[in-house]
Amino acid sequence: MSHELRGSSAIVGVGLAGCGEAHGRMPLDILAEATHNALDDAGLKLSDIDGLFTGSSYHFMPTLSTAEYLGIKPRFSDGSMVGGSSFVAHTLNAAMAIKNGLCEVALICYGSNQRTAGGKLATMSEQQTYETPYKPRYPISSYAFAAARHMHQYGTTRENMADVAVAARKWAQLNPEAFSRADLTREEVMSARMVSDPLSLLDCCLVTDGGGAVIMVSSERAKDFPNKPVYLMGTGTAHWHRQITQMPDLTTTAALDSGKRAFDMAGLTKDDVDVVELYDAFTINTILFLEDLGFCAKGEGGAFVSNGNIAPGGSLPVNTNGGGLSCVHPGMYGIFILIEAVRQLRGGCGDRQVSDAEVALVHGNGGVLSSQVTSILGTEAVL
Amino acid sequence: MSEISTSPVGPGPDKVYADYLKKEVFALPKCKKCGEFHFFPRIVCPHCGSFELEWQPLSGKGEVYSTTTIRRKPERGGNYNVCLVTLEEGPRLMSRVEGIEAEAVKIGAQVCAQINNDSDEPFVVFTPAKEA
Ligand SMILES: [Zn+2]
Numbered sequence: 001m002s003h004e005l006r007g008s009s010a011i012v013g014v015g016l017a018g019c020g021e022a023h024g025r026m027p028l029d030i031l032a033e034a035t036h037n038a039l040d041d042a043g044l045k046l047s048d049i050d051g052l053f054t055g056s057s058y059h060f061m062p063t064l065s066t067a068e069y070l071g072i073k074p075r076f077s078d079g080s081m082v083g084g085s086s087f088v089a090h091t092l093n094a095a096m097a098i099k100n101g102l103c104e105v106a107l108i109c110y111g112s113n114q115r116t117a118g119g120k121l122a123t124m125s126e127q128q129t130y131e132t133p134y135k136p137r138y139p140i141s142s143y144a145f146a147a148a149r150h151m152h153q154y155g156t157t158r159e160n161m162a163d164v165a166v167a168a169r170k171w172a173q174l175n176p177e178a179f180s181r182a183d184l185t186r187e188e189v190m191s192a193r194m195v196s197d198p199l200s201l202l203d204c205c206l207v208t209d210g211g212g213a214v215i216m217v218s219s220e221r222a223k224d225f226p227n228k229p230v231y232l233m234g235t236g237t238a239h240w241h242r243q244i245t246q247m248p249d250l251t252t253t254a255a256l257d258s259g260k261r262a263f264d265m266a267g268l269t270k271d272d273v274d275v276v277e278l279y280d281a282f283t284i285n286t287i288l289f290l291e292d293l294g295f296c297a298k299g300e301g302g303a304f305v306s307n308g309n310i311a312p313g314g315s316l317p318v319n320t321n322g323g324g325l326s327c328v329h330p331g332m333y334g335i336f337i338l339i340e341a342v343r344q345l346r347g348g349c350g351d352r353q354v355s356d357a358e359v360a361l362v363h364g365n366g367g368v369l370s371s372q373v374t375s376i377l378g379t380e381a382v383l
Numbered sequence: 384m385s386e387i388s389t390s391p392v393g394p395g396p397d398k399v400y401a402d403y404l405k406k407e408v409f410a411l412p413k414c415k416k417c418g419e420f421h422f423f424p425r426i427v428c429p430h431c432g433s434f435e436l437e438w439q440p441l442s443g444k445g446e447v448y449s450t451t452t453i454r455r456k457p458e459r460g461g462n463y464n465v466c467l468v469t470l471e472e473g474p475r476l477m478s479r480v481e482g483i484e485a486e487a488v489k490i491g492a493q494v495c496a497q498i499n500n501d502s503d504e505p506f507v508v509f510t511p512a513k514e515a
Contacts, residue, residue, distance in 0.1 A: 130422075130476065133499075133506040134465045134478060135463070135465065136451075136465045136477065141451050141453060141465055145450070145451060145467055148449045149448070149449045152490045152491075194452075194454050195453075195454055196451045196452070197454075197486070198451075243423075245423075245475050245476055250448075250449060250467075
């Protein structure tokens, strides 16, 4: 018997705002504009929203601040905070709330002015007592540890990681909305300034402004909206640690569990997936997640990305908007992978459109490879 | 080590750990039930869920599990090492290897714990182990 949440809700509106630089705008200004765009897309108005799902690095009580700003009085709110993966995790909570009649129109939203506010990663995170004396750079050093370990155990190379950045850039060159679109070579990534070995500046995601919003309703209502509905087939969450010292094996993430849970709920397998949008905060992420989600064997991610599989024209379209590496990355990126997946499944992505895309996998990451959340989205064809 | 309290109403594990370091002892909680050590110090064994723990000194021997060189301009103090060390007794912690260039720290290297007492809050660093 299929899971009761499988296909029970659908995304009927998406919106972006302020991606790149949004001079003079505060995080909630950007969030509100993205929400306006998503409502426009769905043919709804603010007062229709009765469920609110959001996360923030700026607002201690993000659902309260967001609802207040927007002037809405949600019946159900959820500000679960699992870093950049929060917004992907919110799809599961929204689906549960909708299924149980706790809300009808769910808004999942985010906004950040990280770039124009000076580029520093905003955080309300507590200090990590046992890390502070050693002055790691947060979060890059944790990802550097994972990359170094993957290289040590599996022979993955800096060339492999550079190829992730190059593939992302090639997709970005097909996306007029992407922030970084200049030509990029493997050599340029490898000769860029080192930040935390083995990661160079170009192994790191962008620092931009930006906001995104997603509107979800029950599948029964989904066909009454202007755009083709994109159904939530399944979401799985998993987390095994908070601090990098507590991650059991730095080459294997909890995506192993989140992916399996999402596929189980969806009743689909990796062979059904037409397009993959995953959280590439650093180049090593793409390699780790492709392995842990089952697209290649553990240890073979380096070869997989270097054999042209994930770039435009390859066997598996990955991060078709250009990713956090080349499209947009305002502190937390989870909402943007959802939005790109929806756009691909609707069709109409222009030069970067994946043909006959019916199933998309969205994978969010939070903390330091800590929170892993996988969603499977599908068109009516797979419902 | 009875002079440092482990009573439930006394100081918590962070304080006990720090107090040991101030006495130049590198010690961690060991589970009386499953026998495993853990780091960071807690009041419950994360391996088996037991609350029956006792503090035990460590050998100080460990192996570099992963390592990074953090790039910093020379005028700001230059490059430095941050690493993850897996202790002989099992737990893994963040630290740094001193006494060699940051870039010379390699995964798999055998290292020895030292207590850095330069501040009021001592912490554990490592140096390369002497060849056997
Ligand atoms: Zn135990």
